[in-house]
Amino acid sequence: MGKVGGILRGLKPYGDKRVVGTFGLGMASGFPLTFVISLMGFWLSYNDVSKADVGLFALATSFYTWKFLWSPAIDRLPLGPITKIFGQRRGWLLFIQGLMAACLLAISVLNPADQLFEVAVFTCAIAFLSASQDIVIDAYRIEILGDEDQGHSAASYVFGYRTANFIAGVGVLLIADQIGWGLAISLLPLLLLPGTLAVLWLGEPTHSRADDEFMEAEAQRAPKSLFAARFREAVILPFKEFSKRDNWLLVLLFILFFKAGDAVASIMTAPLIRDMEFSLTAVAYANKTVGFITLMVGVGLGAALYKQIGMYKALFLSGILMMLTNLGFAWLSVGETEQWRLAVVIGMENFATGLGTTVIIAYMASLCNANFTATQYALLSSLANQARTVLGAPSGFVAESVGWVEFFVYATLLAIPGLILLYILMKKDIAGLKNTHDLEKVNI
Template structure:
């Protein structure tokens, strides 16, 4: 199988996939600059903690982006077409906003910086809408798995640059220069938009704003098993999200590892494993159809949660605990990356090209529900039943999504064929 896969390397070495990687990077870069990195800047110069708390509100535009996504389906900018035109607009606005943010100082311009950060998050969420829509319209069906993986890889690398990388740079050259330098990296996104081809099939925009708002919902809900599909979107990565929400706490509090160990293994090695899993899963999807990939990767996601059951039973202070942690973290992130590649490919397959921006924004928001709601109940469960039973429960919580997947096989295979 691997020989056949790499014999087809010309299929997965093309401009569409290269553009997808760069746009993933452009999508991830502004997120930290309006969030965690900005918090670090404020903390570094002793801004009042109450003001720092307001930075968490910068995540609101990402959660609410579906509210204005119909505008990006309905209206066509005068340059570069509907998808690339909106990308150019968002990227130029992002570049200007980051430069302006870096030109101010918290000591003198705290309130303007907070407003600029909110504006930055709004333009960033808008760019995400345009990137998701363009990627969905651009990639051919066999490329979607690898395209999703490359988008995730670019996004995670950008978070690394604008997160840990920014903190290191700020210690050397100062915060303002760091923001200006990172603004320059948005040039990669502009390059991708400029190089990006026009999608082979570019649907006409909706005829009215009302159509852009109403028709995406009507179109989706008129499909076979639409409600079951929506439930599946919530449940597919539910067990994975449930386990992931407390993994760091488990390694530190449950097993007594140092923050350095968790940073190196849980964050550093885990990131590498996630990227490797996403890329490997994307490559496998050239040979696996969408349903088979979702099933195989979903089973692996569920099974790797059991590695944390074994780790909890092994306990701290044994000769094998450290290497067992490395194995568990590696396997869990590898399978999670593969599952993400298939899941993003599913969201693309479910979108109607007439309403890609709106439908993808809605479906991706729905898929984030699990990550939002699992925190409080997860902590209470660990308190009541302990770590090993908790991770066993996360395995069991992955099973309803797999059961629904089997029920939805004809629907998913039809969606895959329709867009092929």
């Protein structure tokens, strides 16, 4: 009974309606990136677009890497009647979701074979809106819960995020295979609804700015001009506060490189599968069904590991697993086109990704000062996505030049700098938290 009671107590926070709502937010946040990175790759590849052009579409993810540039506006700028009625967070979310639904419907009527430029324009628009939606959702989910619940929030968010990945991936591929890509893509806006319903259910966060020595000191230096003071508070202070912390640059470099190898490998997964002539139905089964199950196991285990073995060990273990599973694609490329082999490789890769994603999201949430939630989390998550854009854009040219085996070995080696930086953080015992308390006090 003791062990059962302990398990039940560990699951109790997931019954909190705010944590449940975070699942819906994760669904709304998850599928647009799946569309931009994964489904676009399949759509383009199965319409005979070259690997080089498929790789260049990774540039659309630049919006995820630079979203901190406009996050201060989303954090503080009102939208007239919309934010007056719904509040700052909910108003922006509803506005962005309406625009994203319109863009998805517009791109669904295009044909990549002869309208590649138009497809690229709408892909960029969807990526920009998706990145903007992430700014709002990340701030909202952090603000509705205290520090002690950020681990539960991260796990619930990732569960929702990956559920939407699964539904979008399986649904779009199966419908595209049987009916066509247009109808498949036009149904994607339905996945925005769980996030919409979540914020309408939970309401606007009753968030209050934290009082600390930094803010007290900066209040004395505030300009007399109201505009200048607001600009300084929204744009300058979030970055200034973070740069005051010990070893802040080392922490940022680690976040930048942690998932570099995994991100680059994901860009070329679709072209590899197309080259091996797997059917879309086979991909839907192996890449989305088996992968979804193993990923969810990884997400759940990531939350448990974070609490049981600590931040450093959980990050290190997940980082090594993400690095090694890239070699599975090299093994896949030299064998027969057999569905079981695809399922094994995708299953291992998704397990490692689920593990690593949960741990890094909880870690980044713990770094945010309550005064600058949206801007600081946007900065951190932008850095986490930076490697995917910078190293992912030329990945198609690299794959064409060296071959699949060499490419995935290259992707594996890209994970090493992140692990080295993590080792330095471990040796220096740098948690990088906004407060002086130990990270282990953040429950999961």
